[in-house]
Amino acid sequence: MRMRFFRRGLPHVFTRALIYALLGLWALTTIFPFVWVLNNSFKDTSLVVNDSFSPALERVFRRDRNGVIVREEVLKDEHGRERYDRLLFDEEGNPVLEKEQGSAELDPESPFAQLLGQSSFEKSRPESDLQAYDTLQGSRVYDPASPAVMLSPIWDNYQEAFTNPNVNILRGYKNSLILSGGVTLSVMLLAAMMAYAMTRYVFKGKKALRSLLVAALMFPAFSTIVPVYRMISSAGLFDTLSGVALVQIAGNLAFATTVMTGFIATLPYELEEAAFIDGAGVFRIFLRVILPLSKSALATVGIFTFIWSYNDLFLQMVLLRSRALMPVSAILREISSQYGTDFGLMAAAVVVVVVPMLIVYMALQKYIIKGLTAGAVKG
């Protein structure tokens, strides 16, 4: 590697610095958005909206002029004028109530708790209940540049993402796993079967079949969806995961078979012949010789099918209706239309969907990149 590098000529130090700077800049654009979202997923929406850049490893509060720990909320009154609410906290970051001052306990029914949980400004808040909260008009409680008091991060957004029955990302995961797992396994098997038949057998119409496969690569889901929707509905498969799965399998087979054909064609016949002489039949050879030898190509096909199926929104939108069946992509879209103002929840939802994919990607990235180049560079 090093030799190769020098032979190509070492760029000038200045050029090299510039190259690293530009590459770093692009890396920043791919990393920063996720860091920003991760950071804000631990914040209350009111804080996301006002101060999204402060680190949320800790919750941010500040002390007002009297040294009391407060958090400020900027509200608008009916005339659009800015109004500042100030929330009081004890040293541990628990909201302070008049009746039980300093207590860590917070009545979940209290408007204060609701305020913290959902931070919807429109809620009426009987002020007599709270010493912790008082409204100032037109002047700030503290200078936003004053040193922050750091307290522990909040997990409310994640709790909401996992428990709100309208969101329930955990169930979404389950659905995604069933759907994409099933699709992936089926595609791997069916594509291997078709590729095996196409590379080993001589038969009439092989050429036509090959052209059909190439043509199928050019069919976008849009061009089949209406008739597919009708067939799925009349077969009683509308709003079922198997309905979506069948369509996804069919949609992925052409690509998968192309990759598998390229690979199986390179496998030597000798092993199959040896197995045949030992008395193995075609099916046995397929299962015991071809499939094990094709592991790396199968991995490629599997990974890509899984990513594609997990991320595919269009079919999920069209063929599913009930929330209980929605995979994560569809749920994310629901969240964005229903809770579009709850920034904390949205950030947490993005994190929850993205993190497993990133982990899988980091673990399998060698295969992913190898497969990508096998599929694209050769194809």
Place this chain on the structure above:
Amino acid sequence: MLYRDRRPLLVFLLPPLVLMAVFLYYPFIVNIYNALFDIKGLIGSPGEFLGLENFRTFFTRDPVAVRALRNSVVMMPLALVFQVGLGLVLALMVDSVRRGQQFFRIVFFFPIVISATAIGLMFSLFYSYEGGMLNQLMTLMGREKVLWLSKERAYTMVVIPVLWQYVGFYFVILLTGINAIPEEIFESAAMDGASGLRRIWYITLPLLRDVLITCATLAVTGAIKVFDLPSVIAKNGAPNGLTHFLGTYMHSQAFVAQNVDYGSAISIIIVVLGVLAAGLMTALMRRGGEGL
């Protein structure tokens, strides 16, 4: 010998082919048929024969459709320049440095593995007028807040994440292509005194031609299929259908407005455009290649 008995062929080919026939080839043909008839409602049956009426409506009587077409067509050169072009520049740069190749490879590829829906949600958080990240930046810099998804700006703002997401994809393909160029070629070029940009222009790029053609074809055909990101960031082509793409417009016509015949016609336009673009790409690149 082993493969002389062709009966197993049926077992291997029938299941996948039946699936593809039922859910791919048959609906593709029915879809063409549907576009030529008057169909109202998702389960309505074909009524009066319309011929090419739906296509005429698309091009002459429907400003939103023309806008969606324009948005999708403009997306193609944008994808070429920003996805493939930027991917190529990044690949050449990464190839020329010693350390960190692996790091850049992993990091640049991030956005691809993440669903477009999640990225759409993320960008809605950036673009939001009240409390969005960009407007917080503006406030920090002492500037006025900006309505990012305004009529003038919406298309650009929706296109940015689409382009950004795929740069890493082409970067990885092209970088692998560059790494596959035999070392001897560079060695002999170095002996002839070629270096830096000249080497890229006269050696790397010509040898990368086939990979570039593949990338270009993938980019333009992908541009026509854009769906997830716009459908999350700017719902229903908001504002005023200005950010509709052919895909999102097809969906809203067929499944929201339930103009099934019209939606089918739009989907055929998507296919035709895809085939044309792919053909054009191949032809252009082939001709360009002969000159080199």
